[in-house]
Amino acid sequence: MSDFQELIKNIDKCRDYVRDFFVYGFKSRSDFPGKSARTYDDERRRIISWLPEYVREDYNEGGKSKNISLQIDQKKLDTNPLFRVWQTKSFTDRDLSLHFFLLKLLEDGQAAYSASELTDLLMDEYGYEADLQIVRRKCNEYAEEGLLTVKKEGKSVLYSRGIRYEELPATEELSDLIRCFQMDMPLGVVGDTILSARFEKNEIFRVKHGFPTFTLEDEILLAMLDAIQESKKAEVRVQNNRHMEAEGQRKRGYPMQIFVSQRSGRRFVCLYMESKRSAHFECVRLDQIKEVMILPDTDSNSAEHRQQLEAARESVWGVSFAPLIPGKGSMQKLILTIHADERTEPYIVKRLQREGEGGSVERIAPDTFRFEKTVKDAMEMFPWIRSFTGRIAEMEIYDTDGEQLLGRNARLERIFFSDLEKMYQKYGIEI
Secondary structure, X not given: OOOOOOOOOOOHHHHHHHHHHHHHOXXXXXXXXXXXXXXXXXXXXXXXXXXXXXXXXXXXOOOOOEEEEEOOOHHHOOOOHHXXXXXXXXXXXXXXXXXXXXXXXXXXXXXXXXXXXHXXXXXXXXXXXXXXXXXXXXXXXXXXXXXXXXXXXXXXXXXXXXXXXXXXXXXXXXXXXXXXXXXXXXXXXXXXXXXXXXXXXXXXXXXXXXXXXXXXXXXXXXXHHHHHHHOEEEEEEEOOOOOOOOOXXXXXXXXXXXXXXXXXXXXXXXXEEEOOOOEEEEEEEHHHEEEEEEEEEEOOOHHHHHHHHHHHHOOOOOOOOOOOOOOOOOEEEEEEEEEOOOOOXXXXXXXXXXXXXXXXXXXXXXXXXXXXXXXXXXXXXXXXXXXXXXXXXEEEEEEEOOOOEEEEOHHHHHXXXXXXXXXXXXXXXXX
């Protein structure tokens, strides 16, 4: 039986475990039926070794199984502890030696050597015998990551040290900028790595409403941003987080834009997808994308498609460009009647105006207001509508083609009120 190894070759192996422990919490071995007990134990031990101060272990009522959860108070964080997940990777003793020997040989910023020269210097300076192809491959890998720079002189390819952070102008101001945004901006792990390498800490800034867990999909985000910049088509494998044992489905499209929820921090990529019958926009959650492959196809009409996206977004509440519960039309109109005391609760009306994303607000009677909004998918509005529970006098949802109403969408209305009834039952509230 092989020994447990804390380091890993691929973050995909542990990303889902970290997310489940942090987001859903209190997971025991029996909650991962698609994985072996050995795999669960290995991943649990890795997470405990990476995040010991945040791991909480509890036993269930019978005391037979141990539940694991991550308890992180985001308001007290000076950095995202989940960045540690990105700092683990397996390596051999020779890999480690070659890494430091190469960087030492190229420590002088003026020195530039070919792969053949570096191979000879490794033997002469350190007695390290290396294959020429391995040295060349390692140098090219470091060049892609920015550690080395490459230039051609005749037929020779020369490698030299890349620019160091401390050699950049206004380094102190850059450090303050990194401290400010390392918790919030996408790919904040880059800033955290820079500060860690300089033995600096964020002693100034804190983020009240942060979403640490979404750094686990930064690798997916980077691939999507590359595809957006180059107008390339991407193939993604999408897998529902509740059904990890399933293979998932593959989708192809041109990534157009990244959307970020202000409420949950969840990130989506908007894909422009073409078929023989039609073309449409579809948003996919980044945390449900397990694989990304950038294809050679280029979107020759990317500017036109971006204009179409901006026009379509005017009738989208969140990220859904088509009704989840379809009806007779391509759009859905919500009519919501709210009771609010005009003297003591003016903030309710202001909420409708401020958060309604352009929907109309009309006073139809004393202390009674009507909100109307036409969107692609009214179901996306349900979480927001539920925040007015106790004040809702009436709610109607109509199918529409954008110009005239085509009838009530009774199915969608039943879903909303059925959810409310379940909540009342759960909390023992009698209507």
